[in-house]
């Protein structure tokens with residue numbers, strides 16, 4: 001029997017880019033209408049490297065939130081080789097910093113201030129383990145000689161395995177996993193090692209970057225992989241395992257920044273995020289497992305209460321606009337101009 005209505009505990013997004021200024025104001029309502037909370041990525045320019053900057057960014061987010069929307073930004077710090085154990089203690093004491101993000105320098109958008117050599121962060125990582133502040137990881141090596149499609153698998157073998165052994169109590173989220181190797185590594189790892197999965201890596205394989213020509217809006221990092229990897233991610237997400245949970249990695253870039261000779265990495269999905277995940281779970285006959293993935297596994301890992309409200313999805317197709325925003329914030333959303341199968345009740349489709 002096909003479900004036509006699905007009520008879930010209000011979900012959260014455990015990996016989100018909100019940016020700043022006009023773009024923040026443009027994208028925040030899309031997330032806040034669907035999700036109760038989000039882990040907000042710190043890769044601003046300049047990056048959010050301490051609790052004071054995270055607190056100021058948090059204030060800007062709350063100020064940009066339209067009246068009547070109930071949403072809590074969960075802040076993160078950007079790990080650099082200069083982050084100290086004292087920065088970690090202060091972040092933990094703030095109460096609003098919930099994790100620290102490791103960007104290997106050069107791996108992705110706004111990662112230039114990231115870590116060149118993780119060995120330079122050992123004391124800081126030990127402080128995170130001690131203060132029980134989770135480490136979030138963009139898991140790709142940056143060596144130019146490693147094939148772009150292999151960078152996540154090589155990262156797992158060369159950097160992640162030793163890290164997990166060195167800090168056995170450090171809580172780790174391997175963000176936006178894209179490969180069978182990542183899904184298998186996380187499934188086999190101890191309970192303190194988990195992963196987020198995006199809607200685009202569940203719905204598309206790398207053919208989507210080249211359908212009928214080059215598709216800059218399907219370029220993100222880690223880049224989309226082969227179908228076998230997508231199938232492994234779908235199996236992990238719909239397995240019911242508490243190690244896998246929702247993180248959209250919705251990453252807005254203006255149309256101009258994407259449709260360029262050297263286009264930026266990142267897809268925007270906040271306008272239809274929970275709807276897109278519902279499509280995946282429906283295709284797998286696993287709609288009964290969507291609530292665990294979207295609403296329970298994340299807060300349980302972060303040791304936060306589950307949300308108390310609900311959201312209702314209805315199976316009513318709607319067409320995603322060709323473009324969202326205007327002028328400096330105009331962006332092309334995922335599935336622009338095409339139908340989504342599910343709609344959030346109470347939101348205009």
Ligand SMILES: NC(=O)N[C@@H](CC(=O)O)C(=O)O
Pocket residue numbers: 017043108109110138219220221222249251252265266267
């Ligand atoms: N995923 C992306 O392709 N881009 C993200 C950065 C990131 O999450 O790696 C962005 O900030 O644009």
Ligand SMILES: [Zn+2]
Pocket residue numbers: 108138175176221222
């Ligand atoms: Zn990333």
Ligand SMILES: [Zn+2]
Pocket residue numbers: 015016017041249251
């Ligand atoms: Zn991201």
